[in-house]
Amino acid sequence: MDYDVIIVGGGPAGLSAAVYARRANLKTAVIEKLTFGGIITTTDLIENYLGFPAISGADFGKAIQEHAMKYNPDMIQAEVKLVKDVDGGYEVQTDAGNFTTKTVIVASGAAPKKLGVPGESEYFGRGVSTCATCDGPFFAKKDVAVVGGGDSAVSEGLYLARLVNKIYLIHRRDRLRAEPILQQRFMSLSNVEFVWNSVVTKIEGDKKVNGVIVKNLLTGEEKELKVSAVFIYIGEVPQTGFVDVRKDDHGYIITDENMQTSKPGIFAAGDCRHSLTKQAIISAGEGALAAIAAQMYIEGRLKATQELANPSAPNRHSYGVRLGQTLRAYGKCFVLFAD
Numbered sequence: 001m002d003y004d005v006i007i008v009g010g011g012p013a014g015l016s017a018a019v020y021a022r023r024a025n026l027k028t029a030v031i032e033k034l035t036f037g038g039i040i041t042t043t044d045l046i047e048n049y050l051g052f053p054a055i056s057g058a059d060f061g062k063a064i065q066e067h068a069m070k071y072n073p074d075m076i077q078a079e080v081k082l083v084k085d086v087d088g089g090y091e092v093q094t095d096a097g098n099f100t101t102k103t104v105i106v107a108s109g110a111a112p113k114k115l116g117v118p119g120e121s122e123y124f125g126r127g128v129s130t131c132a133t134c135d136g137p138f139f140a141k142k143d144v145a146v147v148g149g150g151d152s153a154v155s156e157g158l159y160l161a162r163l164v165n166k167i168y169l170i171h172r173r174d175r176l177r178a179e180p181i182l183q184q185r186f187m188s189l190s191n192v193e194f195v196w197n198s199v200v201t202k203i204e205g206d207k208k209v210n211g212v213i214v215k216n217l218l219t220g221e222e223k224e225l226k227v228s229a230v231f232i233y234i235g236e237v238p239q240t241g242f243v244d245v246r247k248d249d250h251g252y253i254i255t256d257e258n259m260q261t262s263k264p265g266i267f268a269a270g271d272c273r274h275s276l277t278k279q280a281i282i283s284a285g286e287g288a289l290a291a292i293a294a295q296m297y298i299e300g301r302l303k304a305t306q307e308l309a310n311p312s313a314p315n316r317h318s319y320g321v322r323l324g325q326t327l328r329a330y331g332k333c334f335v336l337f338a339d
């Protein structure tokens with residue numbers, strides 16, 4: 001096997017997994033198709049990651065990348081196309097070659113969801129954007145639309161409001177669902193007009209965006225807003241098509257509490273995983289747990305630990321003995337059974 005663990009994705013989940021895997025002496029590769037640091041590198045300001053009261057996405061991405069690189073994992077710039085079963089592990093097929101590994105940690109995150117309306121693809125990069133920090137400065141003093149009502153829409157709207165003349169916040173509901181602290185700041189801005197209960201049905205332009213058509217979902221009425229840009233924050237689509245494990249209806253990977261997927265030796269962490277919410281600190285924590293679980297899996301301890309916790313497991317006693325033998329390497333060990 002080329003590696004003990006291959007981590008797909010170099011965001012907070014993947015890089016945190018890399019730190020833990022390397023500190024456990026596992027031969028580790030992180031494969032990233034775009035930017036080491038992950039999608040958070042595109043945001044202007046992070047205020048809720050413990051230890052960083054206020055940091056830009058770019059600086060945060062740099063910090064976590066440098067931290068991971070301190071432990072020398074192989075950092076491979078490539079897109080993973082397929083994870084295939086092979087004897088004793090998996091083959092990870094990429095556009096830069098194939099690698100074999102005992103375990104895989106899928107930390108591939110989720111990509112911004114598209115509106116799917118006429119004009120969106122045509123004007124992408126010419127006024128249609130999913131990254132205010134990257135593209136916002138091009139629209140200084142112009143009128144723009146932000147679509148969505150969650151954390152991303154509001155935090156990116158806060159950033160844009162400092163640059164642009166006016167923001168139309170277009171949201172399909174009649175209230176925001178972003179964190180209350182972000183909502184309060186956004187609601188107090190003087191250059192935001194809320195377009196509630198509405199969806200974008202068309203993006204118009206000539207060579208660049210020059211307007212959007214919005215439809216009120218309650219009245220059916222359509223109107224045009226003259227804007228130079230449309231920033232879209234309506235959710236995400238998990239990037240999990242390359243791996244065949246159990247997923248929910250939206251494609252998010254389902255794991256147990258140890259980040260183990262339906263296939264032994266494949267773990268998932270972060271935004272690509274079915275979970276309550278998506279945040280960088282949660283991804284980092286899950287990445288750490290996935291790496292520890294991968295290490296225990298390689299050492300034959302993961303199953304033993306799970307079986308020990310399950311009183312009805314038929315092999316519980318033999319797992320207890322095996323776990324005891326492994327742990328004895330670290331010093332004295334007692335495995336006690338009450339039954």
Ligand SMILES: Cc1cc2nc3c(=O)[nH]c(=O)nc-3n(C[C@H](O)[C@H](O)[C@H](O)COP(=O)(O)OP(=O)(O)OC[C@H]3O[C@@H](n4cnc5c(N)ncnc54)[C@H](O)[C@@H]3O)c2cc1C
Nearest residue numbers: 009011012013033038039040043080108109270271279280
């Ligand atoms: C605009 C915006 C603002 C945000 N602000 C905050 C905030 O203030 N605080 C906060 O906690 N969270 C914030 N988030 C959420 C946060 O960015 C995510 O929760 C976090 O980045 C998820 O980390 P991750 O490692 O799971 O996934 P990601 O950061 O998405 O990383 C996954 C990586 O995998 C790579 N990848 C995907 N598929 C493949 C493949 N096939 N082959 C190789 N590589 C692949 C991707 O290119 C990506 O770099 C924000 C998100 C957005 C979009």
